[in-house]
Amino acid sequence: MKIGATEILPKRGDITRESVDVIVNAANSDLLGGGGVDGAIHRAGGPEILAECREIRTRQGGCPAGEAVITGAGRLAAKYVVHTVGPVWRGGNEGEPKLLRSAYRNSLALAAEHGAKTVAFPSISTGVYGYPIEKAAGIALSAAREWAEEHDGLEEIRFILFSDDDLETYKKAAARLGA
Numbered sequence: 001m002k003i004g005a006t007e008i009l010p011k012r013g014d015i016t017r018e019s020v021d022v023i024v025n026a027a028n029s030d031l032l033g034g035g036g037v038d039g040a041i042h043r044a045g046g047p048e049i050l051a052e053c054r055e056i057r058t059r060q061g062g063c064p065a066g067e068a069v070i071t072g073a074g075r076l077a078a079k080y081v082v083h084t085v086g087p088v089w090r091g092g093n094e095g096e097p098k099l100l101r102s103a104y105r106n107s108l109a110l111a112a113e114h115g116a117k118t119v120a121f122p123s124i125s126t127g128v129y130g131y132p133i134e135k136a137a138g139i140a141l142s143a144a145r146e147w148a149e150e151h152d153g154l155e156e157i158r159f160i161l162f163s164d165d166d167l168e169t170y171k172k173a174a175a176r177l178g179a
């Protein structure tokens with residue numbers, strides 16, 4: 001889906017293998033790593049990323065849901081890692097949609113502030129945090145489209161899906177948005 005100068009594309013893959021300016025991590029508020037994408041990024045990126053996260057924790061404490069922080073990318077084929085914290089799904093009436101949208105928008109804002117042209121997102125909150133992926137995909141793609149309509153600095157916003165089913169869900173959401 002092309003919005004202005006920005007290509008928005010869901011694709012199948014492992015986000016730690018993406019060559020982009022910014023890889024986005026689905027972190028938790030402690031910023032000290034975890035499982036899923038968080039574990040994969042720290043494993044592949046190496047200890048420097050965690051060291052920078054610890055410095056951020058010392059400076060500002062953790063990272064609240066919906067917010068984002070930025071570090072170097074260690075051994076990853078990227079310039080930066082943006083660590084954002086999605087909401088835990090609690091049924092949908094506790095501000096989850098707004099927090100998920102903020103996580104995407106704040107990540108894009110940080111990436112743009114650092115001159116990024118290409119950004120790769122995982123499917124934030126749809127793993128351990130239990131956000132229904134059909135709902136999350138619509139929020140993720142509309143947040144990216146809104147951002148691309150408001151800013152022309154990004155060439156690509158990729159959504160890297162870890163399973164064919166997840167990719168299919170995002171493609172359907174993109175088709176609905178693009179229509």
Ligand code: APR
Pocket residue numbers: 013014015016026027028033034035036037038039040086122123124125126127128129130160161162163166
């Ligand atoms: N590349 C791309 N996507 C991945 C990868 C990977 N290497 N590994 C997992 N995923 C997918 C999952 O299949 C899921 O669809 O990322 C999505 C997000 O899942 P989680 O990583 O569980 O993230 P989230 O649901 O946001 O939960 C965050 O999990 O790992 C902990 O420390 C993290 O506490 C935090 C919580």
